[in-house]
Amino acid sequence: MATQSSSTSSYKEYEIRHRLPDPKTSALLVIDMQNHFSSIATPILPAITTTIKLCMHACIPIILTRHRHKRGDNGGVLGEWWDGELIVDGTPESELITEVSMAVEATTETEIVKVVVVEKETYSAFRKTGLEELLREMGVEEVIVSGVMTNLCCETTAREAFVRGFRVFFSTDATATTSTELHEATLKNLAYGFAYLVDCNSLHQAFSA
Structure with missing residues (x-):
């Protein structure tokens, strides 16, 4: 199961715009x-916690x-698409991965940063x-997208952020997601029309300047 792009050539040709x-x-x-997504998310935990x-x-x-x-919500067309395999609120599967929660908690002990948990029920974090x-209330004009799954909730959220007028940065x-093919397909699409691609190294460069 590939969770990061091992072959950059497939999307680099579309990455003609660069910004931090x-x-x-x-x-x-x-x-x-x-x-619920631990098998997909675990391999990128080091990159996620570093990004945080x-x-x-x-x-x-x-x-x-x-x-x-x-509980009892059939999920509409989303539930139909995934044959009723939904994440039910209140179950262990619905909770944030411990390492992510710990990364946030450990850093907030030394940094004064606003942290918010937003609950959603479809691919887009905006719906x-x-x-x-x-x-808007926080004066945010740019969003950096990370997490899972690349080609579903992350991509949908990135696209919707763009059409709502936010500048989008998408972590590679x-x-x-579940395969390199799907991961890189998203990177191609977003680099072509929606987002600047970033990674831990470029973010470090941006925030250390």
């Missing part, structure tokens, strides 16, 4: 790093999303969550 996020106007979105720490040290707000459905209003090493 401005820590003064950015927020980090950490998408659905929950126990870099952003928190730069005083960038952290928005953690948690996908969940109320019926109040996320856009929250970001702190996002993951």
